[in-house]
Amino acid sequence: MIGQPAADAPCGCACSPEPSEAELGARLDEVIGSCRDKPGGLIPALQLAQALYGYLPEAVIRRIAEGFGKTVSEVAGVVTFYSFFTLHPRGKYLVRVCLGTACYVRGGKEVLDAFRKKLGIEVGGTTPDRLFSLEVGRCFGACGMAPVVMINDTVYQRVKPARVGELVGQILAGAAEPAEKEHA
Incomplete structure (x- = not known):
């Protein structure tokens, strides 16, 4: 299994300390204030809030909901409808394995199983050090390059199970991204 929680930093790295709850709350209030009166402002507010917190806690x-004059269930309905919102903390690296038809028939399930084994987590899970999260996607629009994996915003093409260790190792080592990639 990858990583253990670091004792010295919440994210397991040597970065600057996390903002305080008061600082996050003040930033959230700014987000609400800047989005509340705009048509369709709820989704941008949720996106910005998720960027602040890393996920959308209750x-x-x-x-x-209070800031937009909506019920909690209305806002939660929006959050749970869109797959890019999450109610649980995600890792720094979001690994999404495509299981659309082309990727599935070309070995996407085996690639997913290799990531599950290498990271020691199930689909929807996050490593204890919050470095990796694993999700399944349905068609990333690169069917001719199947099977496809996205790690954050980088698309990896024709991924084989044997390459999973290399991809994870490069991230852990901070190495440059492999040559065979496309940005989404």
Whole structure:
């Protein structure tokens, strides 16, 4: 299994300390204020809130609902409808394995199984150090290059199970990204 929680930093690295709850709350209030009166402003507010917190905890959903004059269930309905919102903390690296038809028939399931084994987590899970999260996607629009994996915003083409260790190793080592990639 990859990584153990670091004792010295919440994210397991040597980065600057996390902002305080008060700082995050003030930023969230700014987000709500800047989006609340714009048509369709709820989704951008949720996106910005998720960027602040890394996910959308219940308290944030409640605060946004209050700020927009909506019920918690209305806001939660939007959050759960769109796959890019999450109610749980995600890792720094979001690994999404395509299981659309082309990727599935060309070995996408085996690639997914290799990531599950290498990272020691199930689909929807996050490593204890919050470095990796694993999800399944349905068609990334690169069917001719199947099977496809996205790690954050980078698309990896024709991924074989044997390459999974290399991809994870490059991330852990901070190495440059492989040559065979496309940006989404």
